[in-house]
Amino acid sequence: MATTIRSVAAAAGVSVATASRALSGSPAVVDSTRRRVIQAAIALDYTPSRLARSLVTGSTGNVGVILPDITNPFYTSFLAGLEAALGAQDIGVLIGDSGENPDRENRLVRRMSTQVDGLVLASSRLSDEQIVAATSRRPVVLANRMLETSEELPKRLGQVVIDVHPGFTAAVNHLSSLGHRQLTYVDGPAQSWSGRQKRIALTLACSALGLPLRIRSTTRADFGAGRTAGRQVAAEAAQDGTTAVIAFNDQMALGVLAGLREAGKDVPGDLSLVGCDDSLEDGLAWPALTTVGSSARALGELAAHKILNPMGQEAGLIPTALIVRDSTERARSDRGAPVA
Amino acid sequence: MATTIRSVAAAAGVSVATASRALSGSPAVVDSTRRRVIQAAIALDYTPSRLARSLVTGSTGNVGVILPDITNPFYTSFLAGLEAALGAQDIGVLIGDSGENPDRENRLVRRMSTQVDGLVLASSRLSDEQIVAATSRRPVVLANRMLETSEELPKRLGQVVIDVHPGFTAAVNHLSSLGHRQLTYVDGPAQSWSGRQKRIALTLACSALGLPLRIRSTTRADFGAGRTAGRQVAAEAAQDGTTAVIAFNDQMALGVLAGLREAGKDVPGDLSLVGCDDSLEDGLAWPALTTVGSSARALGELAAHKILNPMGQEAGLIPTALIVRDSTERARSDRGAPVA
DNA sequence: TTCACGAATGAAACCGGTTACATTAACCAT
DNA sequence: ATGGTTAATGTAACCGGTTTCATTCGTGAA
Numbered sequence: 001m002a003t004t005i006r007s008v009a010a011a012a013g014v015s016v017a018t019a020s021r022a023l024s025g026s027p028a029v030v031d032s033t034r035r036r037v038i039q040a041a042i043a044l045d046y047t048p049s050r051l052a053r054s055l056v057t058g059s060t061g062n063v064g065v066i067l068p069d070i071t072n073p074f075y076t077s078f079l080a081g082l083e084a085a086l087g088a089q090d091i092g093v094l095i096g097d098s099g100e101n102p103d104r105e106n107r108l109v110r111r112m113s114t115q116v117d118g119l120v121l122a123s124s125r126l127s128d129e130q131i132v133a134a135t136s137r138r139p140v141v142l143a144n145r146m147l148e149t150s151e152e153l154p155k156r157l158g159q160v161v162i163d164v165h166p167g168f169t170a171a172v173n174h175l176s177s178l179g180h181r182q183l184t185y186v187d188g189p190a191q192s193w194s195g196r197q198k199r200i201a202l203t204l205a206c207s208a209l210g211l212p213l214r215i216r217s218t219t220r221a222d223f224g225a226g227r228t229a230g231r232q233v234a235a236e237a238a239q240d241g242t243t244a245v246i247a248f249n250d251q252m253a254l255g256v257l258a259g260l261r262e263a264g265k266d267v268p269g270d271l272s273l274v275g276c277d278d279s280l281e282d283g284l285a286w287p288a289l290t291t292v293g294s295s296a297r298a299l300g301e302l303a304a305h306k307i308l309n310p311m312g313q314e315a316g317l318i319p320t321a322l323i324v325r326d327s328t329e330r331a332r333s334d335r336g337a338p339v340a
Numbered sequence: 341m342a343t344t345i346r347s348v349a350a351a352a353g354v355s356v357a358t359a360s361r362a363l364s365g366s367p368a369v370v371d372s373t374r375r376r377v378i379q380a381a382i383a384l385d386y387t388p389s390r391l392a393r394s395l396v397t398g399s400t401g402n403v404g405v406i407l408p409d410i411t412n413p414f415y416t417s418f419l420a421g422l423e424a425a426l427g428a429q430d431i432g433v434l435i436g437d438s439g440e441n442p443d444r445e446n447r448l449v450r451r452m453s454t455q456v457d458g459l460v461l462a463s464s465r466l467s468d469e470q471i472v473a474a475t476s477r478r479p480v481v482l483a484n485r486m487l488e489t490s491e492e493l494p495k496r497l498g499q500v501v502i503d504v505h506p507g508f509t510a511a512v513n514h515l516s517s518l519g520h521r522q523l524t525y526v527d528g529p530a531q532s533w534s535g536r537q538k539r540i541a542l543t544l545a546c547s548a549l550g551l552p553l554r555i556r557s558t559t560r561a562d563f564g565a566g567r568t569a570g571r572q573v574a575a576e577a578a579q580d581g582t583t584a585v586i587a588f589n590d591q592m593a594l595g596v597l598a599g600l601r602e603a604g605k606d607v608p609g610d611l612s613l614v615g616c617d618d619s620l621e622d623g624l625a626w627p628a629l630t631t632v633g634s635s636a637r638a639l640g641e642l643a644a645h646k647i648l649n650p651m652g653q654e655a656g657l658i659p660t661a662l663i664v665r666d667s668t669e670r671a672r673s674d675r676g677a678p679v680a
Numbered sequence: 681t682t683c684a685c686g687a688a689t690g691a692a693a694c695c696g697g698t699t700a701c702a703t704t705a706a707c708c709a710t
Numbered sequence: 711a712t713g714g715t716t717a718a719t720g721t722a723a724c725c726g727g728t729t730t731c732a733t734t735c736g737t738g739a740a
Contacts (some may be wrong), residue, residue: 004697006699016698017698020697049695049696049697050697051695052695052696053697053698054697055697056696056698056699058695277684
């Protein structure tokens, strides 16, 4: 039923070898023959089977991507960047949603491994050992995660991450200069590697300024978790003196915003709020959210590049910067006072 | 290097045929043998090659999905539903972003066709003929789009759509009962099938009530297009008397919201606003957006079901309903007047 | 005892491409 | 003319599984 290369060869009156060579542009075939073959292929509407080709060449022409949550705009942008960069090279993209579940993620790795040339794991929830193990199946690029190992990295492992330091220290400096003296960080899930990076960056920046930092952990990184955290922050702000909140990502920041409002707090009137990722379209939040921005899309493109050119062991870095909008304001206690 | 079924067979001391049977659970293999083979497979960390299997069985175990824009939350939810439903059956998902470009979409169809068991085209930008042509390669499920053809449908074509009528007529009735007498619909791209459905539903509902409807078309369905449309609506509202706006989708509604605000208009004070898709997380918009809701996720799940069980020619339907929130309010001209 | 039959396993073809190697033919130098 | 190159094409093996068909062996009936 399907039109194979043998039917094309027959139609063109040549052997399958010649047909294959003619279609793949080998120079060892004379022009007149090539024309005949191509004409036959067009006439029969022939499309070569990627499966068969992959089987013999050993390269499949597609890569697998595993994300913790397709729905999250950060991963969506990441995926868009990745897909665009790979699609431009005519490479296919297999996706899997791990639902932040390591077992599921591992199953996806196994499942995909035999039909991709490489795997991109975004914010992987696997253990270092599991990741190293995956490496023995296919080349792997970690995005938004790095191995803890100080030993030499597996040869077939690449890493691309967002460097949160510049953005988060800028955020702390910004809040400090606005007179905020007690910050609260609403963290994401404890296993998250990037969450830890953020905690470190914030802790560093705060201690450099002698500012106290309160860290509030959550189990998920979504709107709902942010909301309950927001309510709690509001309830305890009177005691602990928190006047500014930094959130793990923008979705949680929106949740915090909602939680604070439910508790009768105004942003930025009562508390200032800083998000992360700059994943919200203009005007999507009200007030517009001050956020630590970085391009998830750029991260995706970098990951694509890394999986195609495995050379280079150093981690690829995408920088962050603070994007000041309307959700941060001078601390109430500091209002009217001269600028520091 | 890779561990193949032959190495497993050798290790277990059986032929490849027996190894294959043992692993695929054929009853024609005695238990003791099966155990030996399985042990060998585990010892060698054997994972069967999907490629090789597909080549001979003719079924690949994955489906392709083509979306106009991965970044759009509607398609993201759709994709999430689809991936979840297919993943549960251990079916892989290949994605492609057409960028709303028919040529690109066609290339993706060709590219994927040899490595998937079926194709899901979401809001396809292809012509009816092109879609029918794709059908001859693989079974196709159209999502959010139907063929115009009155002739018999190709046997291998399924359709799943969102039935916009209930939601949109409810929206019109809702606005009408609030005293709005001139509505403006901010449409999406003209080629969009679902856009046409929405125009039809609105026109019908309005004429049933004797309400005039102004339709404003745009070229893209994103925030930016909504914003410029919002500015224009604000500028002309004084002349044409528009007091309520319905948007093609929530992203555009947010754009319209931003555009109106830039022009000094308040929502819902000056104008009421209705979105579509209910794609925004709780509290993501301010004020919370009244919207015509339907579950893109459910549509994705239905598409997954349809591609797995091709039986049934009738289009699958996902209903819509109006979700009233805070962006719609009694028309200013009508305030203080008794409720109709 | 012999034969038929069925159960368990093995040998080999096959899926649709690519590619190493063999073959043919044409051309040039001797 | 003859032998050696080289260019163009053909033959067949191969990728890693599945599946058809053949083979072997044990068992029960004749």
